[in-house]
Amino acid sequence: MNNETYGISYEEYVEDYLSSPKKEFIGEGKYYHYTSLENCLNLLNHDNNIFELWASHLSYLNDKEEHVNGLKLIDRKVEDLLLSKGDDLSDWIEEYKEKQNTMLNEIFILCFCSKRSLLSQWKYYGKNSGIAIQYNLDHCEYTGYIEDGGAYAKEMFIPNFAQKVIYDNMEKQRIIDSFIHENIYSIYNGPDDKVSKYRRIIRNMDILYSLAPLFKHDAFAEENESRLLFRPLYLEDTVGVKDARDLVNYRVSNNKVIPYLKVKVRGKEEKGKRSPVILSLTVGPGENQDLIFDALKHFVRNKFPNSENHFEPIYRKDYSYIKVNGIEIRKASIPFRD
Secondary structure: OOHHHOOOOHHHHHHHHHOOOOHHHEOOOOEEEEEOHHHHHHHHOEEOOEEEEEEEEHHHOOOOOOOHHHHHHHHHHHHHHOOOOOOHHHHHHHHHHHHOOHHHHOOEEEEEEOOOOOHHHHHHHHHHOOEEEEEOHHHEEEEEEEEEOOOEEEEEEEEOOOEEOEOOHHHHHHHHHHHHHHHHHHHHOOOOOHHHHHHHHHHHHHHHHOOHHHEOOHHHHHHOEEEEEEOOOOOOOOOOOOOHHHHEEEEEEOOEEEEEEEEEEEEOEEOOEEOOOEEEEEEOOOOOHHHHHHHHHHHHHHHOOOOOOOEEEEEOOOOEEEEEOOEEEEEOOOOOOO
16 A cells, blocks of 8 residues: 555544544543642643643553553454454554554653542642642643644644543443444445545554553542543654654653653633633642642732632532632642651
């Protein structure tokens, strides 16, 4: 086959992955990012309500099975359902496996928990009172790079969707089987010419393997995690396009070097007004919780000014919190001892 028909372009990636969520992976609706106090202050800095997030390379996260769990399962199902057919389709998949798109090895992710106060997360960040930042992900958009006229690139904000992680092994297999039958077999058995079939099938193989970061070992199920997935644009054959490698940086964490991607985020414009990016801050149950709580009130009052500019105490039966300029600030009440 002609290599020009192989793989998925970045424009197709934007269309297929970032324009609308897949129904199996619609996020949980609540998105809390647990982090240290120092990182929290960095994440809260913004320029005209445009924030910067750091998406870490999937292969360098704490869970050594990240990506591998899903890849092994997809590989096994592809071999069972596709490579045994012994016809053009099998040959195409074999070719795909040999040339598998390098984009699949360059996935950067941001992780979010659906629970505001989870003991396992506080144990990780607890000693110094970590922070759970609640993001308004269902109403945000993110920077990306697209081709413009084939010779230039421009930065733009594109929609994206937080997608939930699947832990149940039977559900993972059902999703893969369904995808293969609906998006590969149906194309192969359809009326298109051979070249068109090949191109569409290879494009869908990229999509299939891109599900791997959304499959995680069931031991982590309590996290109820959702993820934002990003890929830098690597164009080796397009002269004049800004190389997205400029966006990839490196940091040291726990004596490891972590590649990360700088991502800009802002609220979507809805009814003539941009949605907020940050909804709440919850201070973990470690040391200096009260002092950090008061400091965050001061920080938000000065760094997130708005027309209201006021404190609004909220009292409930089992907890209380304060809303400062539209952002809720809470103290985790979960008992914890380091």
